[in-house]
Amino acid sequence: MIPTTPDELTETWLATILTRHGFSAAVEAIEFQRLGASSLTSVLLRVVPRFQDETTGVTPALLWKRSADDANHRELFRAGYAAEVGFYREVAPGLDVSVPRCFAAAYEEERGAHVLLLEDLTSGTHGDFVQGVSPEGAESVLREFARLHAARWIRPMLPAGLADHPQGARPFVTEHASLSTAYLAEHVDGHAAERTRRYGDEVAGLRASLAAGPQAFTHGDAHPANVILPRAAGARPSLVDWQCSGAGAPILDVARFLVLALTIEDRRRFEQVLLSSYLKEVETRSGHYDTGAATRDYRMASVLQWGWAVELVRHESMWDWDTREAMPTLVRRVAAAFDDATTELDSR
Numbered sequence: 001m002i003p004t005t006p007d008e009l010t011e012t013w014l015a016t017i018l019t020r021h022g023f024s025a026a027v028e029a030i031e032f033q034r035l036g037a038s039s040l041t042s043v044l045l046r047v048v049p050r051f052q053d054e055t056t057g058v059t060p061a062l063l064w065k066r067s068a069d070d071a072n073h074r075e076l077f078r079a080g081y082a083a084e085v086g087f088y089r090e091v092a093p094g095l096d097v098s099v100p101r102c103f104a105a106a107y108e109e110e111r112g113a114h115v116l117l118l119e120d121l122t123s124g125t126h127g128d129f130v131q132g133v134s135p136e137g138a139e140s141v142l143r144e145f146a147r148l149h150a151a152r153w154i155r156p157m158l159p160a161g162l163a164d165h166p167q168g169a170r171p172f173v174t175e176h177a178s179l180s181t182a183y184l185a186e187h188v189d190g191h192a193a194e195r196t197r198r199y200g201d202e203v204a205g206l207r208a209s210l211a212a213g214p215q216a217f218t219h220g221d222a223h224p225a226n227v228i229l230p231r232a233a234g235a236r237p238s239l240v241d242w243q244c245s246g247a248g249a250p251i252l253d254v255a256r257f258l259v260l261a262l263t264i265e266d267r268r269r270f271e272q273v274l275l276s277s278y279l280k281e282v283e284t285r286s287g288h289y290d291t292g293a294a295t296r297d298y299r300m301a302s303v304l305q306w307g308w309a310v311e312l313v314r315h316e317s318m319w320d321w322d323t324r325e326a327m328p329t330l331v332r333r334v335a336a337a338f339d340d341a342t343t344e345l346d347s348r
Helices: 011-020 071-076 078-094 135-150 170-187 192-211 250-261 264-284 291-314 321-347
Strands: 027-034 042-051 062-067 102-108 113-119 216-218 227-229 246-248
Touching: 011 027, 011 042, 011 102, 071 078, 078 102, 078 113, 135 216, 135 227, 135 250, 135 264, 170 192, 170 291, 170 321, 192 291, 192 321, 216 250, 250 264, 250 291, 250 321, 264 291, 264 321, 291 321
Parallel strands: none
Antiparallel strands: 027 042, 042 062, 062 113, 102 113, 216 246
16 A cells, blocks of 8 residues: 555655665654645655665655545546656656656555655756746756657647547537636736637647647646756756646647746747757757747647636636736736737738
């Protein structure tokens, strides 16, 4: 049975895990520190073990990520738990991508419970939603995404219509927008309902078009809080939180990150340069994405971020304090990207 409470994560269990990774020190005691930055889907705790012998070089603190305490939340996110455990067990070892070192990864289908014991990357800082990420920082992050995508780069050229979005058009508008429009109108402008109607009309076609282009293993939720930026010059950023990972259009990672991580002004000024830098990195790793096609796909992927905003606002009751503070800024960035992208797509 995997540990789902501090009482279950015992000194013996932790010592067994560390021994499997080549460390011989016996664990004498464990301190648990609740992190204020816990995610919407999981509980995060810092695990600080005290060793009988501290000469083995064991990282002094680890990050323990486990399923949500609330049974309803746990049921809602069980697929994400399985995906993240699968990433660390099966995908990460074969990638040249900066991710936390994983000491343990397990998932129990019956309980929808998972556990990850990860390297604690407190030497870096999470990207800030409100302040945004600098263009230079964004470029370094896109290089990591290029490494990820190029490792499993394919171009299936699926016929249009074979990858329709399961939410469809009308159900999305009626089920999500009715609970989101008021918030979006308050924090963006009076065109929220109009954007959502257009999104509902076009989402299936946009996703089908992206499915006909390059496919890769993707992060699936590429935003600033899922990136740890290094403090040391020249060090690589690390990508975290892989609950939405899987096969998909790599340009969706690029679009979500640039739309959410950059200020509106910086995105408009630097997005084409940053996209070109990403494509160059993919090319050096044996992937190929025509610049014109990538630019078109990037615009379509930017339109799709409006759906992310609408759906997340629908779940406002689940937000933590950090999300509540950041969302007004984020929905304005998403709205601006939607307007910019649809204007350019309409002009073609």
